[in-house]
Amino acid sequence: MVLNMPRSKKDETEETEQTEEYVEQAEAEISDKKEEGKELTLEDLPGVGPKGAQKLREAGYTDLMAIAAASAGEISVAADLGELTAEKVISAARQALDMGFKPASEVLEHRKEIGKMTTGSKALDGLFKGGIETQTITEAYGAFSSGKSQLGFQLAVNVQLPKEKGGLNGTCLFIDTEATFRPERIVQIAEAMGLDAKKVLGNIYVARAYNSDHQMVLVEKAKDVIKEKGIKLIIVDSLTNHFRADYTGRGELASRQQKLNRHIHALQRLADVHNVAVYVTNQVMARPDMMFGDPTAAIGGHIVGHGTGVRIYLRKSKGEKRIARLIDSPYLPEGEAVFTVTEKGIGD
Ligand SMILES: Nc1ncnc2c1ncn2[C@@H]1O[C@H](COP(=O)(O)OP(=O)(O)O)[C@@H](O)[C@H]1O
Numbered sequence: 001m002v003l004n005m006p007r008s009k010k011d012e013t014e015e016t017e018q019t020e021e022y023v024e025q026a027e028a029e030i031s032d033k034k035e036e037g038k039e040l041t042l043e044d045l046p047g048v049g050p051k052g053a054q055k056l057r058e059a060g061y062t063d064l065m066a067i068a069a070a071s072a073g074e075i076s077v078a079a080d081l082g083e084l085t086a087e088k089v090i091s092a093a094r095q096a097l098d099m100g101f102k103p104a105s106e107v108l109e110h111r112k113e114i115g116k117m118t119t120g121s122k123a124l125d126g127l128f129k130g131g132i133e134t135q136t137i138t139e140a141y142g143a144f145s146s147g148k149s150q151l152g153f154q155l156a157v158n159v160q161l162p163k164e165k166g167g168l169n170g171t172c173l174f175i176d177t178e179a180t181f182r183p184e185r186i187v188q189i190a191e192a193m194g195l196d197a198k199k200v201l202g203n204i205y206v207a208r209a210y211n212s213d214h215q216m217v218l219v220e221k222a223k224d225v226i227k228e229k230g231i232k233l234i235i236v237d238s239l240t241n242h243f244r245a246d247y248t249g250r251g252e253l254a255s256r257q258q259k260l261n262r263h264i265h266a267l268q269r270l271a272d273v274h275n276v277a278v279y280v281t282n283q284v285m286a287r288p289d290m291m292f293g294d295p296t297a298a299i300g301g302h303i304v305g306h307g308t309g310v311r312i313y314l315r316k317s318k319g320e321k322r323i324a325r326l327i328d329s330p331y332l333p334e335g336e337a338v339f340t341v342t343e344k345g346i347g348d
C-alpha cells in the first residue's frame with residue numbers, strides 16, 4: 001500500500017457522509033463523559049475506534065494532548081484515516097481538553113494562584129523576582145558540576161517549608177534519570193536548616209527513570225500522586241540525558257525533538273492544571289572543538305521553548321561560587337546573580 005496516496009474527491013465525499021453522523025454522536029458522548037468527570041481516552045474520539053487508537057499509540061500519540069497538538073496530516077498517516085476524519089479527531093481532542101478561549105478574567109484568577117518558593121539564595125531569588133514559580137517550568141542548564149542538581153536538592157527541601165518561610169507547604173516528586181539523587185545530601189541540607197531530616201526525606205518521592213519512554217510514563221503517572229501526596233514541586237534531573245542517549249543517529253534528531261516536546265508539554269500541563277512548580281536540568285557538554293558559535297548552547301536546542309518557562313544558565317566561578325544568568329525570559333529582565341554551593345546547600 002502506498003502511504004499518503006492522494007485521495008479522490010469522491011472518496012472524500014463518501015467519507016464525509018459516513019463520518020458526519022458518527023462524529024456528532026461521539027461529540028455528544030464526549031460532552032456527557034466530561035460532565036460526569038470521566039477520564040477520556042483515545043477510543044472516545046470520533047472515527048478512531050480501538051484499532052485506530054492502537055495505531056496512534058504505536059506512533060507515539062499516547063494521550064489527547066498529543067493529538068490536540070498534532071496536524072491533520074500527521075494523524076491521518078499515523079492512524080490511517082482520511083484527512084477530514086483526522087481533522088475531526090483533532091478538534092474532538094481539543095474540545096475534550098477545553099482548549100478553547102476563556103475570558104481573561106479567568107486567566108487572571110488562575111494566575112493569582114501562582115505560588116513562589118525560595119531557592120535558598122537571596123541573589124538568585126532576586127533574579128527570579130521572588131523565586132521559583134508554580135504553573136511554570138524552570139530550566140537550569142550548564143556544564144557538569146555547575147550546581148544544577150544541588151539547586152534541585154535544595155528546592156526539594158525548601159518546597160516543604162511553610163509559606164511564610166518561602167516554601168509552598170508541599171511535597172516533592174523527584175524524577176532521577178542519571179542516578180545522581182543522594183538522600184544523604186538531602187539530610188545534610190535539611191539538618192543545616194534545623195529541620196527534621198527524616199520527615200523531609202519522607203516528603204520527597206523519588207522515581208528512577210531508566211530510559212526516555214520510562215521517563216515519559218512517569219510524568220504521565222504523576223497526576224495520580226500529585227493530589228494524593230500534596231506534591232507542589234516536580235523535579236526532572238536531568239530532562240535530556242536519556243533522550244540524547246536513546247536517539248543518537250542524525251536521522252533520529254527530529255523524532256527526538258518531537259518526543260521531547262511532547263514530554264515538556266506534559267510537564268507544562270501538570271504545572272498548569274495542578275498549580276505545581278516544575279524544575280528541570282539540562283547538561284551542556286563542553287565542546288572544546290567548537291571554534292565558532294555559542295559553545296554554551298543547550299544540546300537539543302532551546303528545550304523550554306520561547307515564551308514558556310524560565311531558563312537559567314549556570315556556570316562555575318571561584319570555589320563554591322556559581323553564576324546564574326537568566327536567558328530569554330518573556331517577562332523577567334536579563335541579569336546575573338552570584339550564589340554559593342556549600343555543605344549547607346544553596347546560599348549567598
Ligand atoms: N556536600 C557538599 N558540600 C559542599 N559542596 C558540595 C557538596 N555536594 C556538592 N557540592 C558542590 O556541588 C558540585 C556539584 O554540583 P551538581 O549540582 O551536583 O552538578 P551538576 O550541575 O552536574 O548537577 C560539586 O562540584 C561541589 O562543588
Ligand SMILES: [Mg+2]
Nearest residue numbers: 148149180237
Ligand atoms: Mg547533576
